[in-house]
Structures are given as C-alpha cells and as structure tokens.
Amino acid sequence: xxxxxxxxxxxxxxxxxxxxxxxxxxxxxxxxxxxxxxxxxxxxxxxxxxxxxxxxxxxxxxxxxxxxxxxxxxxxxxxxxxxxxxxxxxxxxxxxxxxxxxxxxxxxxxxxxxxxxxxxxxxxxxxxxxxxxxxxxxxxxxxxxxxxxxxxxxxxxxxxxxxxxxxxxxxxxxxxxxxxxxxxxxxxxxxxxxxxxxxxxxxxxxxxxxxxxxxxxxxxxxxxxxxxxxxxxxxxxxxxxxxxxxxxxxxxxxxxxxxxxxxxxxxxxxxxxxxxxxxxxxxxxxxxxxxxxxxxxxxxxxxxxxxxxxxxxxxx
Amino acid sequence: xxxxxxxxxxxxxxxxxxxxxxxxxxxxxxxxxxxxxxxxxxxxxxxxxxxxxxxxxxxxxxxxxxxxxxxxxxxxxxxxxxxxxxxxxxxxxxxxxxxxxxxxxxxxxxxxxxxxxxxxxxxxxxxxxxxxxxxxxxxxxxxxxxxxxxxxxxxxxxxxxxxxxxxxxxxxxxxxxxxxxxxxxxxxxxxxxxxxxxxxxxxxxxxxxxxxxxxxxxxxxxxxxxxxxxxxxxxxxxxxxxxxxxxxxxxxxxxxxxxxxxxxxxxxxxxxxxxxxxxxxx
Numbered sequence: 001x002x003x004x005x006x007x008x009x010x011x012x013x014x015x016x017x018x019x020x021x022x023x024x025x026x027x028x029x030x031x032x033x034x035x036x037x038x039x040x041x042x043x044x045x046x047x048x049x050x051x052x053x054x055x056x057x058x059x060x061x062x063x064x065x066x067x068x069x070x071x072x073x074x075x076x077x078x079x080x081x082x083x084x085x086x087x088x089x090x091x092x093x094x095x096x097x098x099x100x101x102x103x104x105x106x107x108x109x110x111x112x113x114x115x116x117x118x119x120x121x122x123x124x125x126x127x128x129x130x131x132x133x134x135x136x137x138x139x140x141x142x143x144x145x146x147x148x149x150x151x152x153x154x155x156x157x158x159x160x161x162x163x164x165x166x167x168x169x170x171x172x173x174x175x176x177x178x179x180x181x182x183x184x185x186x187x188x189x190x191x192x193x194x195x196x197x198x199x200x201x202x203x204x205x206x207x208x209x210x211x212x213x214x215x216x217x218x219x220x221x222x223x224x225x226x227x228x229x230x231x232x233x234x235x236x237x238x239x240x241x242x243x244x245x246x247x248x249x250x251x252x253x254x255x256x257x258x259x260x261x262x263x264x265x266x267x268x269x270x271x272x273x274x275x276x277x278x279x280x281x282x283x284x285x286x287x288x289x290x291x292x293x294x295x296x297x298x299x300x301x302x303x304x305x306x307x308x309x310x311x312x313x314x315x316x
Numbered sequence: 317x318x319x320x321x322x323x324x325x326x327x328x329x330x331x332x333x334x335x336x337x338x339x340x341x342x343x344x345x346x347x348x349x350x351x352x353x354x355x356x357x358x359x360x361x362x363x364x365x366x367x368x369x370x371x372x373x374x375x376x377x378x379x380x381x382x383x384x385x386x387x388x389x390x391x392x393x394x395x396x397x398x399x400x401x402x403x404x405x406x407x408x409x410x411x412x413x414x415x416x417x418x419x420x421x422x423x424x425x426x427x428x429x430x431x432x433x434x435x436x437x438x439x440x441x442x443x444x445x446x447x448x449x450x451x452x453x454x455x456x457x458x459x460x461x462x463x464x465x466x467x468x469x470x471x472x473x474x475x476x477x478x479x480x481x482x483x484x485x486x487x488x489x490x491x492x493x494x495x496x497x498x499x500x501x502x503x504x505x506x507x508x509x510x511x512x513x514x515x516x517x518x519x520x521x522x523x524x525x526x527x528x529x530x531x532x533x534x535x536x537x538x539x540x541x542x543x544x545x546x547x548x549x550x551x552x553x554x555x556x557x558x559x560x561x562x563x564x565x566x567x568x569x570x571x572x573x574x575x576x577x578x579x580x581x582x583x584x585x586x587x588x589x590x591x592x593x594x595x596x597x598x
Contacts, residue, residue, distance in 0.1 A: 003492050010494035015416065017403035021464060022423040028430065028438045035441050086337025094331055103338060105586075110345050112578050114522025116549045117571045120556045121348050124355075124564070165344045172341070198327035218429075225431025227525035228553065252433045252525070259437075259529045275437045279430060286429040290422070 029279065036273035038266050047273060053238045053254075055262070060270040064238035066277070068248040072156060072230065073223035075244075076163035081216050084168050085205075088175035088215075093201050104176070111169035119232035122162045127153040127233055130161065134245055149245040152235065157244035159234035163223045171219035174293070178211035179204060181300050207299075214292030221285040225278060227252040251278045349575070356572025359565040369535055369551075375562040379570055381537050382546040385452070388539065389531055389547055390517045392456025397463035398513055404464075405471025406497060412472075428465035435461045436526030444530060452545035455531025459520040466519060470512035474505045474589075511585035518581040522574055524549035548574055 033040075039047060043060060050061020091103050131153030141147050149155075182204045190200040205212060235247020236257060251274045262268040363378045370377030404424070408417050439458035444450055478501050486496035502509070524547075532544040533554060548570050555567035 003490075006492040006494060010492065010497070011407075011411065014403050014407035014410065017400050018407040018416070018420045020400050021404050021427065021468060022420055024461060024464070025423045025426050025430075028434070031438050031441045032434070035437070035445075083337045083340050086334040087341055090334040090338050094334055106345060107338075107341055109579075109582075110341065112519070112582060113345075113348060114524070114549065114571075114574055114578070116522065116524045116552050116556075117348065117352060117575060120552060120567055120571050121351055123556060125347065125351050165341075168341050196323050196327035198330040199323070201330075221429050225429075225433065227431065227433045232553075232556065252431055255433050255437070256525055256528055259440075260532070272437055272441075275434050279434045282429055282431055282434075283426055286426060290425065 029276075032272060032276040032279055036269045036276050038269035039273045040269075042266065043270075047270070048277075051238075051240060055258075055267045055270075058266060060267075062251070062270075062274055062277075064240050065249055065251040065254050065274060067240045068156070068234065068238075068250040069224055069252070069278070071242075071248070072159045072163055072234065072250060073220055075156070075160035076167055076223045077216065077220055079160065079164035080167040080171060080219060083164075084171035084215070084219065085175055085212070087168070087172040088179055089201055089205070091172075092176050092179040093204070094197075104173075107169050107172055109169075110165065111173075115166070115226065115228040118162055118166060118229035122158065122229055122233040126161065127158055130155075130158045145242045146244055148243045149241070151245055152247060154233055154235040155243075155245050155247045156234065156241075159230045159248075159250075160244070162229045162233055163226055166226060166229065167219040167223050170222050171215050174215035174218055175212055178208040178215060178293070178296060181211070181296070182207045183300060208296055210292045210299075211296030214289040214296065217285055217289035217292065221282050221289065224285065225252055225282050227256050231256050251275075352568065352572050352575050355565070355568035356570075356575075359569035360572060364566065364569050368537060372560075377566075379546075379548065379551055379566065381534065382548045382551040382570070383573070384539070385531070385534070385546040386521055386548040388452055388541065388545065389455045389459055389527070390521045392453060392541065393459035393463050393520055394513065394517055396457060396460030397467055397516075401464045401467025401516075402471050402509070405468045406475065406502070408468065408472040409475035410493070410497060412476075424465040424468045427461070428469075431525075432458075432462055432523055433525040436528065436530055439526065439530045447542070449542070450530065450532035450544040452531050452541040452543065455527045455545065455547070456541070458526035458530045459523060462523060462526065463516045463520050466516040467513060470516065471505075471509055474508040474512060475501060477508070478504045507588045507591060508585075511581070511588040514581045515585045518578045522549060522578060524553050528553075 039060060043050070047060060047062055048066065049063055050059070051063045052059045052061045053064065054060075087103075087107055091100055091107075095103060131151055134147075134151030134153065134157070137147050137151070186207050187200045187204055190203040195203070230250055231253040234250060234253060236249050236253060237247040238249045238254070239246065241248060255271050255275055255278075259268075259271055262271055361378075363376060365378060365383065366380055367376070367378035368380055369382075404420065408421060411417050436458050439454050439461065443454035443457050482500055482504055483496055486500040487493075491500070527547050527550050531547060531550075533550045534544045534546045538545055552567045552570040552574070555563035555570070558564070
C-alpha cells in the first residue's frame, strides 16, 4: 500500500522536474515574442524584407542579417558535408579497429573547443591566410560576383570556413551513428553480388539516406546559431552580397554586437525579433532533422541514439 | 576485365578520399591547439592569475577577476541546472517509454539546439529586465539553461549503463522505486554523473554569447552576484577585438586556460566512464 504510494510520489516528483525542461522551451518562445511585439507591430512583414538597418533614424530592415546567416551557413554546409561524411565512412567502415576510438575522440574534440577560441584563432591566424588566398585569385575570376570587392580577409569566406570547421564534428558524429545502424546484411548482400568496398559503402549510405540528410540538417542548425566565431571574422557590415570577400553580418552577430547599445525600446525589440526568428528557424531545422532520423529509425527498427556532443566525448 | 579494374580503382580512390577527409578535419584541430599553445602558454604568468586588468595603455596585469568570475558563473549555473537536469534524467531513465518522456526528451533536444545567444536574450528578459541591472545571477541562469539538456541526457544514459541486476536486487529486497534509485542505482552511476556534470560545466565555461548582456563585464574585483561580473570568455573577446598587442597576448593566455580546463575535464570524464563500463561487464 505505502509502497505503491511511494512509487507514485517518486514518479510525480521526478516528472515535475522533467516538466520544467518542457516549460523552459515554451517560455523562451513566449518571452521572445513578448519582448519583440513593438517591432512586430510597427514593421510587420517589412521587417523581413527591408535592407536598411539604421537605428538612429529608426529604420529596421533585417534582410541583410537573414541573408548573411543563411548564406554563411549554406556555404559552410557545402564545405563541411563531404568532409563529415568522409570521416563517418572512414571511422565506421574503413579504419582499423584500433584507430576508431582515438579518431572519434579527436573529431569530437573539435566540438569541445569554445567558439571564442575559434574566433580568436580566426582573427589572428585564419584571416591573414584567407587574405593571401584572396590576393592570389586571378583577375579574370574577380569579375565574378563570387570574388568581387577588395580582399580584406575578414568577410563571408572566412566566416564560412570557420563555420565549416565547427559544424564537422556535429554532422560526422550523427552520420557515424547512422552508418552503425545500417544492418550488416545490406553490405554483405552488396559484397555477395560482387561489389567493391566503395560500392558496398554506397549501398549502406543509400540505405541510411534519410538519416544522413538528418545529420546534415543538424549541422545546418548549428551553423545558423553560431555567434562568437562568426562575429569576429565576418566583418559586421549589413549588406546583401554574393561575394565571398564582402564583409557581411549575421542575425546572431548583430544581436551580440548591438544588444547592449540598444538605447530605445524599439531598437531592442527589433533585435529580439531577430532572435525570435533565429529561434523559430533553428527549432524548425532541428525538428526536421529529427524527423529524417526517425524515419531511418523506423526502417531499421533500431534506436539511433543522438547525444549532445559533450556526451559523445564521455560515452563514446 | 577492364571494367572490373576501373571499379577497383574507383573504390581505392574513394577510400583514400575518406582518409583525406579525416586529415582535413584534424588539420584545423592541430592548428588551433598549436597556436593556442604557442601564443597562450608563453603569455601565461603568475600575474595573469593574480592581478587585475590594467587600465588602457598600461601593459601587464592579469585576469584574476575574470577567472574568479567564470568560476562563480559556472557555480551558479550548476546550482540551477544540476537538480533539474539530474531529476529529469532520472525520470527519463526510469520511465523511458512513456509519451511524456519522449516529449521531454524532444524538448531537451530542442533546448540543446537553441542558439546560445537566444538563450541569452531569454535570461535577459527573465532576470536583467525585472531587476534593471546586469548581474552574475542572470549570467548563471543563461549558462544553467544551456547546461540542462547536457545534464539530462548524460544522467539518462549513465543510469542506463548501470547493470540491471543491481536494480532488480534492490527491488527484490523490497525497496521502493525511489529508494532503489537513490540508494543503489544513482550511487552506482555517481562517478560518471559527477564527471559528466564537470564536462557540462566546462562546456558552458567556454560560452561567451549568452554572457554579453546578462553578466556583462566588470573591470573591477567583484564577488557580488547581483552586480555585473567579469568572465574569462567575455574578457578574451574584449581583448581580442581591441587594438592593443598586450591585450591580444592576454586573450591568447585566456584561451589557453579555457582549452586546458576543457581538455583536463574531458579526459577525467572518459576515465570515469571506462570504470563504469568495466563494472558493467564484470
């Protein structure tokens, strides 16, 4: 009798704490909306299409930031995806057993280095290197919109590179987990039909396709919200440009730089509205990536365990 | 025959490219660690740990206030996040299959994916606005929010590593669920959970963005948690974007210290988990 009551108490108490986690996520959304309504009401949809950001005259158009965030994240994805998949394939399919653990650990270590350290390294080491590369771009290529503008070093290209480095551990760890969950029989069947090793790997990748897409999207979600390292190398200039050389700005960076300077309420609400959009986009991207991974899970009937990177270090 | 050879070559090339991908990812890791070591270790001295920042223009000085500030901030974060995170993790481990548990697990994943700068805005609205002042408490809350999902998942996973025989034994002896969890299962996983918490602390100790407008920064010695407080990361940021060479030097020293703390804790955590796994097998 008391035993079942005790068990109920235990269940209820721990559930209450679990509910707090749920409440926090809801509260973040509500709070962001509450703190940005001035800007939402005043500008409506123009906020998202306006290209002029001038706090002094009270003009707030967020398009350059949205562009900067999406462009830098997509560029980072283009660089990081092949590398991440290569790492996942190497560790789970090709590497000698002995190397697996250390390689996993080392790639995870990339996720453990603080953003600010990436930023510091970006300013003093990567930026000068990128500037040299930009100077080396031959003149005919400079006519392309991708390489137009003066070679400053800081700008979209450097930001995309830093982001790519930071995203690799996230994508590769999920992709590795996906490959681990592809049934061995898939590869064996391929070998039995006379496949080479690479062809068998392609079969495994094909089987895990939706999971792999989920892994890539997870990396995308990371890149969208990354703040410090990008702020330090992207140049912080609100403009919509396709050039890799151009100093641009991202949503997270403008919040980091201008939040404490926002003197009037409208300015603050405009910045928080950018935060609200960032919150919605990252949730959508993360949820979508989960859906892809779940559909992979249904197929194999095995649970793909997704861990925050910090845990990967401990439990790997 | 020629077709078969071509396929073999393609296979070899693709395999080699995968190995190249690993090297490409390890290259920045090595470069970053190399520069942090080269620029940072040399800049580290006793003054860095014991002295306050010097006024603009004077060389020397240290980050004593920022080091203590970071410790206080992650302490506050831990006080806030560990009870919620651990109890939530216990619930997920004990009732893994319920609908509520999968919703909470999803919420924890969402929270883990929310950009830290957005969490900073939330903490700003929650703590800074009502009290009309930047404070260490606000910074601690922001870091705590970032810690919670890590602690939740860490606790859940480590509790699941505990051999089921231990739980069954406790229940067979007539222990209630709560008693079995708190006197048998949690103690068995405790070394892992504790080091897991340390890793989570190290992780949030490296956060900068959510502190910029919560704990802000402070050039003076302060232990008052209702006042703005300096932190290693914000100080490194301030110094990194400054035009002074001596400040750059100190920024590298700060980065070196951060990386060392994180490496040490992550190695400790791995050792603890190894032990737990051995216990699980043996």
